[in-house]
Amino acid sequence: MQKRQRGFTLVELMVAMVIGTIIILGAGQLFLTTFQTFQNVDQISRKQENLIFIAQRVTQEIRQSGHDHDNPRFILECEVEQVKEKAQCTCTVSDTDRDQPLVSFPRDLSRDDISNQCAELAYELIEPVPNNDALYRVSLPIENNGESIIFHVAHRDAVL
Secondary structure, eight states, X not given: OOOOOOOOOHHHHHHHHHHHHHHHHHHHHHHHHHHHHHHHHHHHHHHHHHHHHHHHHHHHHHHHHXXXXXXXXXXXXXXXXXXXXXEEEEEEEEETTTTEEEEEEEEOOOSSSHXXXXXXXXXXXXXXXXXXXTEXXXXXXXXXXXXXXXXXXXXXXXXX
């Protein structure tokens, strides 16, 4: 009696390969999605850290001593830098009293004409609100597409 050799047929192997390929592609897609999500969360958390740091410094200064418009303490300057062969707009908030930069962050701008969009003169972060001696407006261009986050701070002595 002849014994038949047992094994997988060509069709069974092809079906197993297709199923394995689908599983591997699904796992790869899951990995890429997770990696992109991690990058987005990291970018957002860096923006939040910068915003919280600057907001605390500026808020503390305004609440304690107000704001001298003739001698601004916090200045925002943006400039174009080459980062990994790409042009990027980097903004720096500086403390003029201590003559030191406080924080730098990339300003998210469209790639069309970044040098013209980024080329701004230095301006102060704090500006008084018209018709209100105690309230100040703070604008920080940290959002997507260079949009500013705006918040208001009151000088405590002027309010009381």
